[in-house]
Amino acid sequence: MPAQSLSTRNPPFVQGQSIQAANSLSLSEFDRECLGYIQDxxxxxxxxxxxxxxTVSYAYHKIATKEPMVMSMMLASAARxxxxxxxxxxxxxVGYLSSSERSDMDGRIHYGRALSSLREALKQExxxxxxxxxxxITLWLMIDYExxxxSGASAINIHIRGIETLLYNHIVPLLPAAIAESQVLLQQPKANINVSSLGEYASNTDSATLAPPAGPMDGLGGTCVPLFLLLTLYFFTPAALFFGSGTARLDTDIFRFFLRSEAGNTAPSLSDLYRLSRQSPSRFWGxxxxxSSQLDDLENLPGLTLYHRSHVVQFEITxxxxHSSGPDISFEEGSPYQRIAREIKTLSIExxxxLTSAKMATSCDVAGDRRVMETIFWSAITYYGTVVYFHLCFEDLLTGRPELQSYNQSMLPLxxxxxxxxxxxxxxxxxxxxxxxxxxxxxxxxxxxxSDRIYQDWVSIxxxxxxxxGQNYDRISRRFDEISQGDHSHSYFH
Known part of the structure; x- marks a missing residue:
């Protein structure tokens, strides 16, 4: 069936250019509404x-127009x-269900089509x-959809196993070459770029991880796979505890794989993956x-790096x-506890x-339509949330351990x-x-x-x-209300 044209608002191409649905995929009027909704x-x-x-725009304009399974998943997510x-x-x-059930049904139908197309794609040797x-991309969108x-954990686990299989059999063998190529490009002379408008962040050492503008690359370095793999790791830490032990176990397997590589200084390590993923947008877009987008990547890199390192610390805390009971945890110098505490303090210094900018700014609007203040806010919140998580996990174990009080005094109090x-x-x-x-x-x-009931009520709302x-937010909301209303029959994190 010939592809049907759909005009999009503000596409990253010539004004007025239309977008094509993937071959063999026809679009209903509601599908067109869904595609128009994707950017929002x-x-x-x-x-x-x-x-x-x-990256969603890239998946839509560059991949979904050629791959029906990606287009079907984007339609399914938008419809639901x-x-x-x-x-x-x-x-x-209740009275609205009859008029909106079409969107729910269409979402389920598109999801079924994507599953069928994915099975066929996986059969190819x-x-x-x-x-x-x-x-x-399809597997990642399916994880997000589920x-x-x-249905939650059971279906998520299936797609996570699919990602693990793809990772070990097809991605890992190609990552070292992509990483090596990115390191070669980093050593090449960079074009002169006027970054004076970026202020202090232009000289931040994190900017060294951004590659110069690059054309198409062979292999995974020219795709968004490294970035989506990194997003997969973020997706499951530490909130995987909300989805049950199965999902948390699978998340641990993936994260442990990269952390083991990190410890052994062999590619691909987590730092290699992070560096490659942050270099990739200019490469997969071409x-x-x-x-302007490259400068946007540059000025947001410090916040993204703090966000990344905070997630790694959260995983280590988890x-x-x-895996440690109270009596088994060592608090001695060089112990995992001390290493995590030092990393948290190191982040506050670096x-x-x-962090000061986040505390001083009144809102995100101080940066105009640039997203840098948004990134600063949610990366700072993630960092301080990591400190809270650390205290909540271990504060009871520190009771009666006065020898640790002086060490912990340098850490931000709970x-x-x-x-x-x-x-x-x-x-x-x-x-x-x-x-x-x-x-x-x-x-x-x-x-x-x-202990502030006003803030607790605000968080609940x-x-x-x-x-x-999504229903995942419903689950978190209900869990929060159970705890804040005095139901202590459950642990905070289960």
């Missing part, structure tokens, strides 16, 4: 970079998100980097990627908390300017970290309310750690509002 979907917010140069949003906007959702890219709209998470979240919500999807976990743990974007 919560996925764009979750992945960070603004439209039209968002529209359905949930409409229900949340209705005062009487030889997979090019472009095929791996399409499969990986998390927000599906020559059309504008200088591992220590899950990113002092960024009450201060909780206050900072809540204060920064309040400022972020006032200017960018949808960005709370980026900070659900720190908001949750700060809300249960505070905010988490409940996020339910419009």
């Amino acid at each position: 979907s919560i996925l764009v917010v979750v992945l960070g970079k603004h439209w039209p140069w968002s 998100e529209i359905y949930r949003s409409r229900l949340y906007d209705m005062e009487n959702p 030889v997979k090019s980097p472009q095929q791996i890219e399409a499969i990986f 998390n927000r709209f599906g 020559d059309g990627y504008p200088m 591992e220590m908390f899950k 990113y002092d300017t960024l 009450t201060t970290a909780v206050s900072l998470v809540l204060e920064l979240s309040l400022k972020l919500h006032r200017s960018r309310p949808r960005l709370l999807v980026r900070i659900t976990w720190p908001l949750f743990i700060a809300g249960i750690a505070t 905010r988490l409940r509002e996020l339910g419009r974007y």
Whole structure:
């Protein structure tokens, strides 16, 4: 069946150019509505970079137009998100079901089509980097779909196993070559770029991890696979505890793989993956990627790096908390506890300017339409949330250990970290309310750690509002209300 044309708003191409649906995929009027909605979907917010140069935009314009399974998954996600949003906007959702059930049904149909296409793609023995890219994007979108709209842990586990298989059999063998190529490009002379408008961040050492503008690359380095692999790791730490032990175990397997490589100084390590993923946007977009977007990548890199390192620390805290009982935890010098505590303090020193900027800024609007203040806010909140998480996991174990008090005095106290998470979240919500999807976990743990009932009520309302974007937020909201209302029959993190 010939592809049907669909005009899009603000595409990253020539004004007025139309977008084509993938071959063999016909579009209904509601499908067209869904495609028009994609640029406003919560996925764009979750992945960070603004439209039209968002990774979602790349998956839509560059991949979905050629791969029906990717297009079907984007339609499925958009349809189900529209359905949930409409229900949340209705005062009487029961009477609205008949008129909105089409969007729900269409979402399920598109998901079924994507599954069928994915099975066929996985049967192919030889997979090019472009095929791996399409499969990986599809699997990632399926994980997000099952998390927000599906049956939860059991279905998520299936797709995670698919990602693991793809990772070990097809991605890992190609990553070292992509990493080596990226390191060669880093050593090449860079074009002169006027970054004076970036202020202090232009000289931040983190900017050294950004590669110069590059044309198409062979292999995985020219795809968005490294970035989506990194996003997969973020997806499951530490909130995987909400989805059950199975998902948490699979997450541990993937993260441990990269951390083992990190410890052994062999590729691909987690630092290699992070560096390659942050170099990749200009490469998978190609020559059309504008200088303004490259500068945007540059000025947001410090916040993204703090966000990344905070996630790694959260994973290490989770591992220590899950696999050590109270008497078994060592607090001696050189112990995992001390290493984690030192890393948390190191981050506060290295990113002092960024953290101070978040505390001093009144809102995200001080940067105009640039996203740098958004990134600063949610990366700072993630860092302070990591401090809260550390305290909540181990504060009971430190009772009666006066020898550790002097060591921990240099770390931000629990009450201060909780206050900072809540204060920064309040400022972020006032200017960018949808960005709370980026900070659900720190908001949750700060809300249960505070003794301020006004703030607890505020967190409860905010988490409940996020339910419009997926049932995973509903689960977190209900869990929060159980704990904050005095149901202590459950642990914070189960």
